[in-house]
Amino acid sequence: MSVGTSLPHDSAALHVTGRARYVDDLPVPADTLHLAFGISTIAHGEITSMDLSAVRAAPGVVAVLTAEDLPFANDVSPSAHDEPMLSTGTVHFVGQPIFLVVAESHLQARKAARLGQISYKERPALLTVDQALAANSRFEDGPVIWSKGDAAAAIAKAPRVIEGTFDMGGQEHFYLEGQIALSVPNEGGVTVHCSSQHPTEIQHKVAEAIGTHMNAVRVEMRRMGGGFGGKESQGNALACSTAIVARMTGRAAKMRYDRDDDMVITGKRHDFRIHYRAGVTDEGRILGIEFLQLARCGWSMDLSLPVADRAMLHSDNAYNLENIRIESHRLKTNTQSATAYRGFGGPQGMIGIERAMDHIAHVLGRDPVAVRKANYYNDMGDGSQTTPYHMPVEDFILGALTERLEASADYQARKKAVADWNAKNDVLKKGIALTPVKFGISFTLTHYNQAGALVHVYQDGSIHLNHGGTEMGQGLNRKVAQVVAAGFGVDPGAVQITATDTGKVPNTSATAASSGADLNGMAAKAATDTIRERMAEFLAREHQAEPAAVRFEGGRVKIGGEDMAFEEAAKRCYQGRVSLSSTGFYATPKITWDRKAGRGRPFYYFAYGASVTEVVVDTLTGENRILRTDILHDAGNSLNPALDIGQVEGAYVQGAGWLTTEELVWDDKGRLKTHAPSTYKIPACSDRPRIFNVALWDGPNREETIYRSKAVGEPPFMHGISAFSALADACAACGPHWPDLQAPATAEAVLAAVKRARGTV
Amino acid sequence: MKKVHVTTNVNGDQVEFLADPRETLLDCLRNHLDLTGTKEGCGTGDCGACSVTLDGTLVCSCLVLGVEAEGKKIETIEGMASDGELHPLQRKFIEHAALQCGFCTPGILVAAKSLLDTNPDPSESEIRFWLAGNLCRCTGYDKIVRAVQDAAAEMRGAA
Ligand code: FES
Ligand code: FES
Numbered sequence: 023m024s025v026g027t028s029l030p031h032d033s034a035a036l037h038v039t040g041r042a043r044y045v046d047d048l049p050v051p052a053d054t055l056h057l058a059f060g061i062s063t064i065a066h067g068e069i070t071s072m073d074l075s076a077v078r079a080a081p082g083v084v085a086v087l088t089a090e091d092l093p094f095a096n097d098v099s100p101s102a103h104d105e106p107m108l109s110t111g112t113v114h115f116v117g118q119p120i121f122l123v124v125a126e127s128h129l130q131a132r133k134a135a136r137l138g139q140i141s142y143k144e145r146p147a148l149l150t151v152d153q154a155l156a157a158n159s160r161f162e163d164g165p166v167i168w169s170k171g172d173a174a175a176a177i178a179k180a181p182r183v184i185e186g187t188f189d190m191g192g193q194e195h196f197y198l199e200g201q202i203a204l205s206v207p208n209e210g211g212v213t214v215h216c217s218s219q220h221p222t223e224i225q226h227k228v229a230e231a232i233g234t235h236m237n238a239v240r241v242e243m244r245r246m247g248g249g250f251g252g253k254e255s256q257g258n259a260l261a262c263s264t265a266i267v268a269r270m271t272g273r274a275a276k277m278r279y280d281r282d283d284d285m286v287i288t289g290k291r292h293d294f295r296i297h298y299r300a301g302v303t304d305e306g307r308i309l310g311i312e313f314l315q316l317a318r319c320g321w322s323m324d325l326s327l328p329v330a331d332r333a334m335l336h337s338d339n340a341y342n343l344e345n346i347r348i349e350s351h352r353l354k355t356n357t358q359s360a361t362a363y364r365g366f367g368g369p370q371g372m373i374g375i376e377r378a379m380d381h382i383a384h385v386l387g388r389d390p391v392a393v394r395k396a397n398y399y400n401d402m403g404d405g406s407q408t409t410p411y412h413m414p415v416e417d418f419i420l421g422a423l424t425e426r427l428e429a430s431a432d433y434q435a436r437k438k439a440v441a442d443w444n445a446k447n448d449v450l451k452k453g454i455a456l457t458p459v460k461f462g463i464s465f466t467l468t469h470y471n472q473a474g475a476l477v478h479v480y481q482d483g484s485i486h487l488n489h490g491g492t493e494m495g496q497g498l499n500r501k502v503a504q505v506v507a508a509g510f511g512v513d514p515g516a517v518q519i520t521a522t523d524t525g526k527v528p529n530t531s532a533t534a535a536s537s538g539a540d541l542n543g544m545a546a547k548a549a550t551d552t553i554r555e556r557m558a559e560f561l562a563r564e565h566q567a568e569p570a571a572v573r574f575e576g577g578r579v580k581i582g583g584e585d586m587a588f589e590e591a592a593k594r595c596y597q598g599r600v601s602l603s604s605t606g607f608y609a610t611p612k613i614t615w616d617r618k619a620g621r622g623r624p625f626y627y628f629a630y631g632a633s634v635t636e637v638v639v640d641t642l643t644g645e646n647r648i649l650r651t652d653i654l655h656d657a658g659n660s661l662n663p664a665l666d667i668g669q670v671e672g673a674y675v676q677g678a679g680w681l682t683t684e685e686l687v688w689d690d691k692g693r694l695k696t697h698a699p700s701t702y703k704i705p706a707c708s709d710r711p712r713i714f715n716v717a718l719w720d721g722p723n724r725e726e727t728i729y730r731s732k733a734v735g736e737p738p739f740m741h742g743i744s745a746f747s748a749l750a751d752a753c754a755a756c757g758p759h760w761p762d763l764q765a766p767a768t769a770e771a772v773l774a775a776v777k778r779a780r781g782t783v
Numbered sequence: 784m785k786k787v788h789v790t791t792n793v794n795g796d797q798v799e800f801l802a803d804p805r806e807t808l809l810d811c812l813r814n815h816l817d818l819t820g821t822k823e824g825c826g827t828g829d830c831g832a833c834s835v836t837l838d839g840t841l842v843c844s845c846l847v848l849g850v851e852a853e854g855k856k857i858e859t860i861e862g863m864a865s866d867g868e869l870h871p872l873q874r875k876f877i878e879h880a881a882l883q884c885g886f887c888t889p890g891i892l893v894a895a896k897s898l899l900d901t902n903p904d905p906s907e908s909e910i911r912f913w914l915a916g917n918l919c920r921c922t923g924y925d926k927i928v929r930a931v932q933d934a935a936a937e938m939r940g941a942a
Contacts, residue, residue, distance in 0.1 A: 037885030038873040040820015040860035047819035198886040247886030495884025675923035699829035708915040710924040
């Protein structure tokens, strides 16, 4: 059976030979035009004059467009129609596109884009959450507040109250392939090739931008060089620009941000400040807790509301909190519009409670793992335990999972060895931490939880598969092909996967929220089942047998005494005039969600996992290393263990990067100073943990997902929290005080925490 | 600016192209020779996606001018498999699932091959630090290091 086996990525052979084509590798017509944006150099103000004569006169420039020149919609927002593609007179952040250069070459367009002479009337810029809060600059009228029980009363009665504030930075996606789109005009409209997680939205926005219906726009997306959420809405501007130019000129148009533009223009992970106040017992059991979450959303709404919602939805993480109040502020600032990033606010919400756990354990002088376990939900609860948003937690497994990880990682013995080391060493201090993950699976925007697929069986028995998901490296196409191959009982090699194409499968959702395989796998299975049932019915009739007696396995079709190759069966069905093509559709069951009230079942199920990280810190310089990482992660009945383990490893390193080396710095003028890999440090090969043990939990999903697997894209990102907790633990070993480590834990932040622990600040 | 005629050797073939003297080798490979396996990740020498070898030395082709290739020997990812036979590194990258989006893969393979060409038995740390200039945002590097170790072992005949 092809499901559950570790087959390589469907494009692996193309990747290793350099033959895998990304958008920038596609052959283009010789007269293709190249585009670049001229961008704002101030964070907030009105444009008082714009002299673009030097831009127009620059070599190779064919045209320069401003907002007035746009023929139809000037909007690239995925939500609130508040994001003009080109500024309409006000600029809201350093990097906002103001004009569009159309030139004969990429370099000519980029060079000319720097020549605009723009004067502004500057206005005060809101850059920080404090400034935004003071100015009441926000999305929605006021904060969103959800609660369960009575947190204030429970805290008032608690023997101990522990309180703190935690700042965490944002994160640049740093997909290796930058944003790119190519539009080619055709008779009725335009074909767009782009690097996007959301082809349907590209189609929708392009149709608005060129004044057509969606049926005049076809979006093709074969593969991305990484996405991580950064290609959910951030590619709209490039797709719309190229489509507009293609329609205006009748020539193909291509736009690619170079790395600096990409980092300056596009949104990133939301940075957050979280204030927590917990009332606890002397054992560390939380009686009541309050969270205040401040999210810096940037200048436009983009996806900030559901991101901030998801942060609230993960403020319990693995813990049964009877009395809780969460207050969330979505603050509007003069910075890039923060956007989707792997975890979609979940990591920010989750680290709030994990941080509180560490703080509680520190104050009480107890083992942080014991404190965590004292607060866990019960394994496989009966439904009486509920989340802060009143959803029953029925599939909890972290009790057993944590126990197994503690044993396999030898946590207790190593915890003691770390303490022994720290007692003997003054300069190099070690730290160790175990943190759990419980992550909700489903889009919180309920109508996104649907998918379509299209399957054809040709008369020679070969199979063509198309579905609405997009391939960004996660191996989605391979997994869905495995599902289809399993349905027909054939080798996955018989299934040809083709580019995501809005002309084949319409109205798709973004490949996001880890939902790719769950949704598209089910839709492809539905299509496969339909065709197989038709085939079985026809062949059964021929053999005067029951359709249920027809078996598809090992590349053969068996019925009564006869046993034929799948190819033969396909040929017979074709000759018998059986339709061998079908669409498939899936909508996630059981979910209901009232986001205003903060009540319901936003998630179909939860994915779980836990990790142990050990680190060493140089207390003289703040430098640090990850020595060993052990992860046990729940992917249900994994569709493809090799791909899933790859997701877990990559997510952990990315999560640890977010909380350690990846620091975004804006100056007091709102200019992003870390706009290239020379200054923004994602983990390199040399940063990888010295020992890295990753295993998958072996239980099935209790819900009826595709072959009882679980989604795996985002949940393991939050294992990175154990790296941060371990660093905090190492800092705490330097002195009696709470080190109050802030994220990202750069060498500088670690040094400050060491000093706080020693009481020398 | 006047274009310059460049004659060079790429993956064993003699090739010629006309280059603007300001064009990078990366752009020349991609735009004039249609060798799009070499990728641009940053354009500033920080990510390694554009790695090729120039007379046997590993370079970031985004930091080399196309005209500097005159009379030199260049090797790119397209030349790594010979006669349809994958190089052991390529095979091991597939076997170990050492790639996800694949965008960094050509550069990493070229860099890894250049390591093994000079050091057939690198230690784990040597691999790790040799590849530190090749960023990968997807994999977390573990499978990459293992694949390189395994390929090295096979090439030494120890596998
Ligand atoms: S593109 Fe040359 S090093 Fe990044
Ligand atoms: S596989 Fe995506 S960057 Fe390495």
